[in-house]
Amino acid sequence: MYVKYVVLLTVLSVEFCHGIYPYFDTQDFIYNVPKVYRISITLDKLLEYYEKKPSKDPEWYIALGMARGQLEYTINELDKSVPAKLKENLQNITRRMDRIRNNTDFPSFVYRSKDYEYVAKAIFENLDVLSTLMEPITIGTMGTQKPYRFTFEQYVQEARTKMPTRKAADACTMQLLISAMESQTTKTDGTCELTPECSAQILKGSGMAFQQTSRIRAAALAYLFDCMEGLDLNAHIYKLCIQVYKESKSLEAWDHPPGTKTLFMQQILYCAAQGYGEFIKPRWMNRILTWQEPKGCYSDDRQPFLKLTGFVGPVSAPSDKDREEEYRVKKAATSEGGACNSLTSAMALGSLVIYVRALLETDQAFQYDVLT
Ligand SMILES: *[C@@H]1O[C@H](CO)[C@@H](O)[C@H](O)[C@H]1NC(C)=O
Ligand SMILES: *[C@@H]1O[C@H](CO)[C@@H](O)[C@H](O)[C@H]1NC(C)=O
Numbered sequence: 001m002y003v004k005y006v007v008l009l010t011v012l013s014v015e016f017c018h019g020i021y022p023y024f025d026t027q028d029f030i031y032n033v034p035k036v037y038r039i040s041i042t043l044d045k046l047l048e049y050y051e052k053k054p055s056k057d058p059e060w061y062i063a064l065g066m067a068r069g070q071l072e073y074t075i076n077e078l079d080k081s082v083p084a085k086l087k088e089n090l091q092n093i094t095r096r097m098d099r100i101r102n103n104t105d106f107p108s109f110v111y112r113s114k115d116y117e118y119v120a121k122a123i124f125e126n127l128d129v130l131s132t133l134m135e136p137i138t139i140g141t142m143g144t145q146k147p148y149r150f151t152f153e154q155y156v157q158e159a160r161t162k163m164p165t166r167k168a169a170d171a172c173t174m175q176l177l178i179s180a181m182e183s184q185t186t187k188t189d190g191t192c193e194l195t196p197e198c199s200a201q202i203l204k205g206s207g208m209a210f211q212q213t214s215r216i217r218a219a220a221l222a223y224l225f226d227c228m229e230g231l232d233l234n235a236h237i238y239k240l241c242i243q244v245y246k247e248s249k250s251l252e253a254w255d256h257p258p259g260t261k262t263l264f265m266q267q268i269l270y271c272a273a274q275g276y277g278e279f280i281k282p283r284w285m286n287r288i289l290t291w292q293e294p295k296g297c298y299s300d301d302r303q304p305f306l307k308l309t310g311f312v313g314p315v316s317a318p319s320d321k322d323r324e325e326e327y328r329v330k331k332a333a334t335s336e337g338g339a340c341n342s343l344t345s346a347m348a349l350g351s352l353v354i355y356v357r358a359l360l361e362t363d364q365a366f367q368y369d370v371l372t
Helices: 002-018 027-053 060-077 084-102 115-127 152-162 166-185 194-203 209-224 233-253 261-273 282-291 303-308 318-333 340-360
Strands: none
Touching: 027 084, 027 115, 027 282, 027 340, 060 084, 060 261, 060 303, 115 166, 152 209, 152 233, 152 303, 152 318, 152 340, 194 209, 209 233, 209 261, 233 261, 233 282, 261 282, 261 340, 282 340
């Protein structure tokens, strides 16, 4: 018996070398069509909500612009065998996105700080370009990362010891973008360089939770704007995403503790957008779909989590000015009605659109279903 099993396994692994799924032809992805239908219904409802109640959160519009680019690319590349009705659904979604974008009331935006305002505006100015840059999605590079052995409480404690805080991250991203804009506009050979503190923040030490996703965003921007020449930023982002993968799996293993939904979807969005297909899992998609509020938006009370992990804070008395700012940001984020949160909604939008793209890209076909 033993020998027989070994032989069988050997045969199977040889099969695997010829083509991962020898039983299906190139139309495998057609089995993903029902999944995409479900996502498109969710997306439509989410966008409908924000079309009626425009957000004042810049992150929502950044996510919208990026998602628009991904979706347009997906529609243009659709295989002939994708049902016409699904294609029409996706096109209708892009139209809704355009209507929301056309009605953007920029002066009404609320920014958490001056640094962040600069960052958001610089991203807006370049959004048309940024949204067309697409990394191919592949799988097989993240390894089989296991969830952390420690508990969620320990994870929160560990995150406190990491860097950077949101304030420091905003300051560094601003500096990066100022340098990038200057090197783009000056005729002289300006190169985009970072201060040692800022480059240490992006490159050295370690981050966790939102600290880590903010480092990925900064590194991705640095890459797009040709900053930090001579450094292999792609390799760096790869390392960051491997750690994030472990974190995403841990959040799942801890059954998504309160305040962590936004982070989970941001992890998926940032790392899948960098091309890491391990973040595309139908079971994660199902989770995200179930998080939608009946009215269409997404909610997540992440403030306590942000404070406990040390990303925002310190918890000790903020100045009146800070408090006022925090109140305005919070009000803007939740003004869309009750518990709706525009950053959570933005991350849902972004991650789900990446799923649509990945599930309809023929060469990846079925593989996502077997990823653990
Ligand atoms: C797309 O939108 C058009 C115009 O609003 C509508 O008539 C059509 O039924 C929609 N298509 C789908 C598949 O929902
Ligand atoms: C958005 O505005 C542009 C320019 O004003 C216009 O051409 C386009 O049709 C509008 N799109 C939608 C969906 O309203």
